[in-house]
Amino acid sequence: MIEIKNLSFGYSRKSLLFRNLNLTLREGHIYGLLGKNGAGKSTLLKNMVGLVSPMEGSCRVNGFASHKRQPAMLANLYFIPEEIYMPSLTAKQFVANTAPFYPFFDQDAFYRYLSEFEVPEHAVFSKMSFGQQKKAIIAFGLATNTSVLIMDEPTNSLDIPSKVQFRRIIISTHQVRDLDSLIDTLVVVHDREIVLNESLDAISERLTFTTIPESEAHQAIYAEDALRGKQAILPNLMGNYSKVDMELLFNAITSGNTSVTEILQRPHYEQSL
Numbered sequence: 001m002i003e004i005k006n007l008s009f010g011y012s013r014k015s016l017l018f019r020n021l022n023l024t025l026r027e028g029h030i031y032g033l034l035g036k037n038g039a040g041k042s043t044l045l046k047n048m049v050g051l052v053s054p055m056e057g058s059c060r061v062n063g064f065a066s067h068k069r070q071p072a073m074l075a076n077l078y079f080i081p082e083e084i085y086m087p088s089l090t091a092k093q094f095v096a097n098t099a100p101f102y103p104f105f106d107q108d109a110f111y112r113y114l115s116e117f118e119v120p121e122h123a124v125f126s127k128m129s130f131g132q133q134k135k136a137i138i139a140f141g142l143a144t145n146t147s148v149l150i151m152d153e154p155t156n157s158l159d160i161p162s163k164v165q166f167r168r169i170i171i172s173t174h175q176v177r178d179l180d181s182l183i184d185t186l187v188v189v190h191d192r193e194i195v196l197n198e199s200l201d202a203i204s205e206r207l208t209f210t211t212i213p214e215s216e217a218h219q220a221i222y223a224e225d226a227l228r229g230k231q232a233i234l235p236n237l238m239g240n241y242s243k244v245d246m247e248l249l250f251n252a253i254t255s256g257n258t259s260v261t262e263i264l265q266r267p268h269y270e271q272s273l
């Protein structure tokens, strides 16, 4: 569990990236953190893992203050940053050096993931291609079995087969409910605040994502031009299920469309009135 309370942080006191930010992330979920370039996603992750310290407020992982980076916290947390620098070690040497810090590390799973990702088992990490290095560290991170695994843009440098493999591994190792999307809860950071922290189930209960003809665009809360007609977000008045279009929802929220967030934040009983 990650608890962020009244977090204020900036790389300089003059320009804060977050002011009084609150966010709770619970165990058993796969959260997707979305925000525009420069919104502070990586910085928020660095606060969570204690690579930077809050100016005000607190970040706690499983009850431990992140910035103290106590061994008991680190044993149950694995972080894969966007930029990685791998040592001149083979997988076997890396396991010997690093795995002892992770009491739940599963060596068999690590080698299985490496083979599923087609990462050569005996090669030296630093001499591998960047994509191979990324896959090696993802394999290691998944094998640590920590209660919190944080990955910053994990599939960015992966080729298409590796992205497919990544999905397969996550689906087989975590209880992914919606096979269309590995993410079950969406967190959006915008204008120094968390503007959304909602499960995809709750979002699709309230909003419908669909394509509508141009002539019906006035019924939409938010719409964008599509190849045929409009891609639109409508209130879900009939209780039908539709797959959440995360990109469309993100665009709606960050374009300043407040109706979408208002519907999502409304208490449940108002929905049926």
Ligand SMILES: Nc1ncnc2c1ncn2[C@@H]1O[C@H](COP(=O)(O)OP(=O)(O)OP(=O)(O)O)[C@@H](O)[C@H]1O
Pocket (backbone or CB within 6 Å): 011, 017, 035, 036, 037, 038, 039, 040, 041, 042, 043, 044
């Ligand atoms: N070490 C640093 N020192 C000073 N400023 C920094 C540092 N790291 C990031 N920043 C600034 O903080 C802001 C947020 O950066 P961050 O990398 O957290 O954004 P992001 O949402 O992850 O962006 P992107 O989607 O482009 O990866 C940016 O304006 C960036 O220039």
